[in-house]
Amino acid sequence: MDSAGIAVDIRGVNKRFVTQQGDEVTALHDINLTINQGDFICVVGRSGCGKTTLLNMLAGFEQPTDGEILAGGQRITKPSPKRGVVFQKPPLYPWLTVRKNVEFGMKMQGVEPAERRKTADHYLEMVGLADAANRRPYELSGGMQQRAQIARVLATDPDVILMDEPYGALDALTREKLQNELLKIWQERKKTVFFITHSVDEAIFLATRVIVMSAHPGTVKMDIPITIPKNPDDPNNMEQVRSTPEFVELRDRINDAIHVKDDQE
Numbered sequence: 001m002d003s004a005g006i007a008v009d010i011r012g013v014n015k016r017f018v019t020q021q022g023d024e025v026t027a028l029h030d031i032n033l034t035i036n037q038g039d040f041i042c043v044v045g046r047s048g049c050g051k052t053t054l055l056n057m058l059a060g061f062e063q064p065t066d067g068e069i070l071a072g073g074q075r076i077t078k079p080s081p082k083r084g085v086v087f088q089k090p091p092l093y094p095w096l097t098v099r100k101n102v103e104f105g106m107k108m109q110g111v112e113p114a115e116r117r118k119t120a121d122h123y124l125e126m127v128g129l130a131d132a133a134n135r136r137p138y139e140l141s142g143g144m145q146q147r148a149q150i151a152r153v154l155a156t157d158p159d160v161i162l163m164d165e166p167y168g169a170l171d172a173l174t175r176e177k178l179q180n181e182l183l184k185i186w187q188e189r190k191k192t193v194f195f196i197t198h199s200v201d202e203a204i205f206l207a208t209r210v211i212v213m214s215a216h217p218g219t220v221k222m223d224i225p226i227t228i229p230k231n232p233d234d235p236n237n238m239e240q241v242r243s244t245p246e247f248v249e250l251r252d253r254i255n256d257a258i259h260v261k262d263d264q265e
Contacts, residue, residue: 007160007192008035008058012067015053027053029217031067035160040186040193042203043211046258050218051196055162058194059085072159081109084153086163090145092137098148099124099133105156123151126185143174150182154189163195167202176238179205184232200254205230205241210250212257222257224250 015028028050035041043051056062057069060079069076071083084105092101102120111119124130127147137145146166153161167175183206186193197203203210204226212222228246231237241247 005037006034006073007037007039007071008033008194009070010034010054010058010067011070013054013057013064013069014066015050015057015062016065026217028064029219031218031220033211033220033223035192035194037159037192038190038208040195040206040208041211042195042197042207042209043213044197044200044203044254044258045213045218045221046215047198049213049215051213052164054218055085055164055194055196058160059083059162081105081156082159084156084158084161086146086149086153086161086166088165088168090137090149092145092148092152094137097134097136098129098140101137101148102152102155105152109156119155120151123155124148126154126188127151127181141174143170143178146170146178147181150185154185154191158191160192160194163193165196165198168198175202180232180237182206183230183237187232200251200258201242203254204228204247204250205238210254212254222254224254226250 010031010033013028013031014026017025017027019025031054045051053062057064058076060076060083093104096104099117099120102124103116106116106119121130121133124133127150129144129147129151132140132144137148140148167178170178179202195206207226210224210226211220212224213219214221228241228244230241234240
């Protein structure tokens with residue numbers, strides 16, 4: 001199959017675990033999903049449906065029990081700088097400045113110091129942290145730490161960005177601000193994003209496609225394209241998007257799909 005234009009191809013993936021009691025549990029069953037370059041995929045579903053397990057396999061932290069996952073046409077067998085991960089709790093190094101945290105991945109890639117600093121400052125400016133470059137992570141708010149983590153991932157220029165509920169622990173106002181900033185960065189950089197969230201509103205606002213997963217075991221229940229126009233430069237962007245009839249219809253449709261029991265379908 002021609003892989004041109006495909007960022008990630010998930011083929012017939014199952015994931016099973018063995019509990020401490022020796023019981024086998026199927027976390028994911030027959031996952032088939034093609035993610036195109038430049039897609040912003042948001043994944044929603046009830047707790048325990050395997051969202052994070054799927055992200056961990058995309059990152060290369062875990063391997064499928066059956067099937068395969070390809071990135072750029074190559075089977076994923078281990079972590080790679082081509083796939084950057086943004087966690088819910090920013091794993092920043094407390095002894096490094098914000099700038100040095102952003103430079104860290106590039107340093108591991110062998111980028112020269114002058115180029116590292118130039119690139120770090122570029123992305124710190126992009127996420128609104130230029131004035132905090134010389135501060136330590138513990139001097140930043142939770143939202144600022146999350147922006148620093150996003151800058152660090154972007155600075156390594158990954159093909160795919162994997163985000164595991166990155167805004168789940170933030171207050172509503174900070175969350176909305178960072179959603180809008182992320183949407184703006186994605187429109188500028190056109191990276192492929194795989195984003196896990198429990199918020200249906202967040203998923204519709206950010207995504208070009210929303211994947212709804214069923215629970216126990218996790219399967220792809222729905223793959224919904226999102227075509228609502230969005231303008232992150234407009235301060236009223238989120239309110240305008242949420243007020244559209246299309247948004248309301250999608251929210252109801254996705255919520256119904258998440259909360260209906262699979263044996264009732």
